[in-house]
Amino acid sequence: MTAETLSLAGKFALITGSSKENGIGAAIARSLARNGASVAIHYVSESSKSKAEGVAANITKEFGTKTTVVRGAVEEAGTAKTIVEDTLKGLDTDHIDILVNNAGGGENSALMDITPEQVQFAFGSNVFGTIYMTQAVVDMGKMPKGGRIINVSSIASKLGLEGVAVYSAAKAAQDSLTASFAGELGKSRGITVNTVAPGPVPTDTSKPFLEKPDGSPSEMQVGMQAMTRAAARLGTTVDIADAVLLLVSEKSRWITAQWISLSGGITGTM
Template identity: 40%
Template sequence: MPDFKGLELTGKTAIVTGASRGIGAEIARLLGKRGANVVVNYVSAGSQQRSEDLSKTIREYGVKAVAVQADISKVAECPKLIEAALGISETGKVEILIHNAALGVDANLVEVTEELFATHFDTNVKGPIFLTKAAEPHLPQGGRVVFVSSAAARLGVAGQTVYAATKAANEALARVWAVELGQSHGITVNCVNPGPVATDQWNESDEQFRNDMKPLIDSTPAAARIAEPNDIAPLVAFLCTEDARWSSGGVLCANGGLYN
């Protein structure tokens, strides 16, 4: 009889930041489909309805799901997500934390403003640090933390001074926390690094940037196409499983071999 027990997420509870749309929505949906209870986080009032609709879809898989508005760039709002997760947890713990929410506005070095720097670092770096700090007392042995990083962390792409720096910071955090939360806590911390994915972040990037990326996309070893959110979510879901226990502090290729 086939045995998929090592891939089960049943009974676990997950927080997915930035789950109203794009990659985060697909991760939240898949974790729910694989048996996890899910906190669907969003920030904009305009995303409330779709976050609630997604939570309803996830509940139809027979798990619990709740949409929670919280701005992860504000330290004071992070505990809302932990409280919501504990509210739907069957174990009194929060087994899975997915750092997906991020800003990604392109700006060449000469265009970078202090405000762009601050908003991106607050959302992409400060948010994950303080949310993980708030989650730490509730993450059990076997807990999983996964960052949605980006190929931009290591692939030099013009226009990504600040964004790339925040994603490189995510990968550094994964390496540090793999040690800090490893032997003492039994938690693994990893990243996935998508290349271009067809989401709002991509569609809202400027045309020049998308044109510049076309030759790169066409050279993707796995297929000459842009990724879809459902190319990324299964890799994140895998890192959340018991079977992924020996992977920590790493970056799992999520870009079709474009960059590793």
């Protein structure tokens, strides 16, 4: 008897916000490629181009899968279409099977310090970007039956943390899109849509929140680690990527419209 696997051979995937070698997006790209998928590595600013190319080159070297690098601001509808066009061209395909909406961000600010620019950035990258990229991949990307869309959120959308209101609200809005899109795309197109919500994961982006200037653990890191149930540690990018691998596989065909906490149990009582 042949053992069943989570093979993604013949699948084409676009992972937004995947240019940082130690980031969640790059880890997801590696996990999908390791299991046979061709992947598009996405970046936004010109300064990230070499990093994105490095991620793609390392994936191809290690796993032998096809990669391409694409650039654009996901929060702009026209640019989202360009990202999809470049993905199709770069991977030499007429469709995209997997979309991971990982690009997104936000700044921590107390209520009275929140600026219009912070609001625009958080909602632009997390909400507008998810809408425009999903539209572009389903339409221009001709996502087929069995397609998978994963929105990368955060447990911050549920915790009501002080000083993280705008980012948390943007992620909560993104969470709402998941359920709505799952309903629209499920019965009509056979596409599943799910949210994964990581807890604290050490990356370049999260470092300012998880570490003090001297490199010691911040109060947030200590508090979050104390709340985990799976193990006495924070999560890793590989923890997140492996969960995404499961959700984009054919084995997860009956999982859709779900908000899945990848936090080691921090949100276990919610």
